[in-house]
Amino acid sequence: MNAPATTAAAAKPDALxxxxxxxxxxxxxxALALVALxxxxxxxxxxxxxxxxxxxxxxxxxxxxxxxxxxGLMDILNFGHGVFIALGAFLATTVLGxxxxxxxxxxxxxNLTAIFAAMLVAMAAAGAVGMAFERVIIRPVYxxxxxxxxxxxxxxxxxxxxxxxxxxxxxxPLPLPAGLRGAVLIGDAAIEKYRLVAVVxxxxxxxxxxxxLNRTKAGLLIRAGVQDREMxxxxxxxxxxxxxxxxxxGSALAGIGGVLWGLFQQSVIPQIGAQVNILIFIVIIIxxxxxxxxxxxxxxxxGLLANYTGFLAPKVALFSNILLMVMVLxxxxxxxxxxxxR
Numbered sequence: 001m002n003a004p005a006t007t008a009a010a011a012k013p014d015a016l017x018x019x020x021x022x023x024x025x026x027x028x029x030x031a032l033a034l035v036a037l038x039x040x041x042x043x044x045x046x047x048x049x050x051x052x053x054x055x056x057x058x059x060x061x062x063x064x065x066x067x068x069x070x071x072g073l074m075d076i077l078n079f080g081h082g083v084f085i086a087l088g089a090f091l092a093t094t095v096l097g098x099x100x101x102x103x104x105x106x107x108x109x110x111n112l113t114a115i116f117a118a119m120l121v122a123m124a125a126a127g128a129v130g131m132a133f134e135r136v137i138i139r140p141v142y143x144x145x146x147x148x149x150x151x152x153x154x155x156x157x158x159x160x161x162x163x164x165x166x167x168x169x170x171x172x173p174l175p176l177p178a179g180l181r182g183a184v185l186i187g188d189a190a191i192e193k194y195r196l197v198a199v200v201x202x203x204x205x206x207x208x209x210x211x212x213l214n215r216t217k218a219g220l221l222i223r224a225g226v227q228d229r230e231m232x233x234x235x236x237x238x239x240x241x242x243x244x245x246x247x248x249x250g251s252a253l254a255g256i257g258g259v260l261w262g263l264f265q266q267s268v269i270p271q272i273g274a275q276v277n278i279l280i281f282i283v284i285i286i287x288x289x290x291x292x293x294x295x296x297x298x299x300x301x302x303g304l305l306a307n308y309t310g311f312l313a314p315k316v317a318l319f320s321n322i323l324l325m326v327m328v329l330x331x332x333x334x335x336x337x338x339x340x341x342r
Contacts, residue, residue, distance in 0.1 A: 025336035029300050036308045047189035049307045055195035057303025058202025059264055063257030064280045064287075064295050065209060066250030072290025072339050073222055074243050076138060077145050080152035081280065082273025083159030084130060084251045088122035088258025089268040090163055093172045095121050103177040111177030112197070115259070122255035130251025134244055156274065163270045171269045174262045198260055205253070209292055222246060282321050286328045288335030297336055298328075 033050055040046040067081045095118040096103050102114040137155045141147040175181075176194050183190040213219040222242050224232050232239055261276060262268045283302055287294025302321050309317040316323075328336065 022337070025294070025297050025332075028336075029297060029304065032301060032304050032308075036304070036312075039312055040308070044188035044190075045311070047186070048191060049311055050304065051189075051191050051199070052195055053304035053307035054300060055192075055198040055202075055303070056264070056306065057300040058206075059198050059257060059260045060276075060279060060283055060303060061296050061299035062202055062205050062260060063254055063276060064283045064299060065205065065292060066253035066257070067280055068250075068284055068287065068290060068292050068295045069209070069246055069253075070250040071284065072292070073246050076142070076247070077148045078138065078152050078250075079149055079277070080133065080137070080154075080156040080159065081250075081254055082275075082277040083133070083156050083163075084126040084254035084273070085258040085261065085276055086160065086163055086268070086270060086273035087126050087129060088119075088255035089174070089262035089272050090167050090172070090258075090270075091122045091125055091255070092118040092259040092262050093167070093174050093268060096174070096177070103175075105177075106179045108179040108193075111179040114177060115197070115263070119256050119259050122259045123252040124255075126255025126258070127248045127252035130248050130254075131244065133251070134247045138247070156277075160270045160274070167270075169270060171267050173267050175266055176263055194263065198264070201260065205256070206292075206296055213292065218242065218245075279321065282325050286325050286335060288338040290339040291335065291337040294335055294337035301328075 033046075036049070037043070037046050040049065063085055066084070067078060070076050070078055070081075096114055099114040099117065102110045105111065133155060137151055138148070141151055180193045180197065183192045184196070185191075213222070221232060221237055221239075258273070262272065265272070279302065283295055283298040284290075286298035286301065287296070301324060305320050305324050306317060309320040332338075
C-alpha cells in the first residue's frame with residue numbers, strides 16, 4: 001500500500017533538486033560602495049558618486065547586453081558591435097536635432113519623448129543593419145572564432161567609414177535636452193537628472209531581458225537550442241531563425257545604448273563604438289563570457305569603481321577597469337557567473 005504513495009511522492013516536482021543561486025558576486029556591488037564611503041569622507045558626495053556610477057554602469061550594461069546575448073547564446077565573437085553603438089549615437093544627433101522644440105523645452109515629458117523617439121529610431125536602424133551584418137558577414141563564419149574576430153573587425157572599420165561619409169569625420173555635439181540638464185537635490189546630495197533617467201531605463205531593459213529569457217517560450221527555445229540544437233529542430237522549431245532574432249535584438253540594444261552613451265558624453269565621433277568596445281569586453285569577461293546577469297553585476301562594478309577612483313585618485317581611474325578585471329579573474333578565472341559548458 002505504501003509503495004505507490006512513495007513513487008508518487010518521488011515524482012513530484014518538489015522532489016527535484018533545487019539550483020542554488022550564487023549570491024556572492026551580487027554582494028560585491030554593495031561591498032564596493034561601503035568600502036568607498038569612508039574613503040570619500042562626505043556622505044552627500046558619496047551618494048552623488050554612487051548614483052553616477054550606477055547610471056554609468058547601467059548604460060554600459062545596455063550596450064554590453066546585446067553582445068552578451070550574441071556570444072552567450074550563439075557563440076559568436078562580434079568585434080563589429082561598435083558599429084551599432086556608433087549608428088545609434090549618430091542617429092540620436094539627427095533625431096534630436098530635428099526635434100529642437102521638444103529638446104529645447106523645459107518640460108521633462110517633452111524631453112523624454114524626444115529621447116525615446118531617438119531610441120526607437122536607433123533600435124530599428126541598428127536592428128536592420130544587424131540583420132544584414134549577420135547575413136553577409138557572420139553567417140559564413142559560424143563556429144570559426146578566429147575568422148569571426150578578423151571579419152567583424154573589418155566590418156567595423158567599413159561601418160566607421162560609412163558613418164564618416166554620411167555624418168562627416170568631425171565630432172558632433174549632442175547636448176542634453178533642456179529639462180534634463182542640471183541636478184536635483186536629495187538632502188545635500190546633488191543627483192544629475194539624466195543619470196536618474198539612465199538608471200530607470202537600464203533597470204527596465206535588464207528586467208525585460210531576464211523576463212524574455214526565463215519566462216517566455218522564445219527564451220526557453222533559445223536556451224534549449226544552445227544546449228541541444230538537433231533535438232529542438234527535431235521538434236519542428238527553426239533554431240536558425242531564433243538565433244537571427246537574437247542577433248537583431250542584440251544589435252538593437254546596442255543602438256539604444258549608443259543613444260544613451262552619446263547623451264552621456266554629450267558629443268559623438270565615428271570612433272565612439274570602437275572606444276566603448278574595450279569597456280564592453282571588460283564587462284563581459286568579468287561577468288562570465290555570455291552571462292546576462294554577470295554582465296549586469298560587472299557593469300555596475302565598472303561604473304562605480306570608475307567614479308570612485310575618478311574622485312579619489314584620477315590617475316588610478318585610467319586603469320581601474322583593467323585592475324578590476326584582473327582581480328576578479330584571479331578570484332574566479334571563468335568570471336562571476338560563467339556560462340555552463342563554455
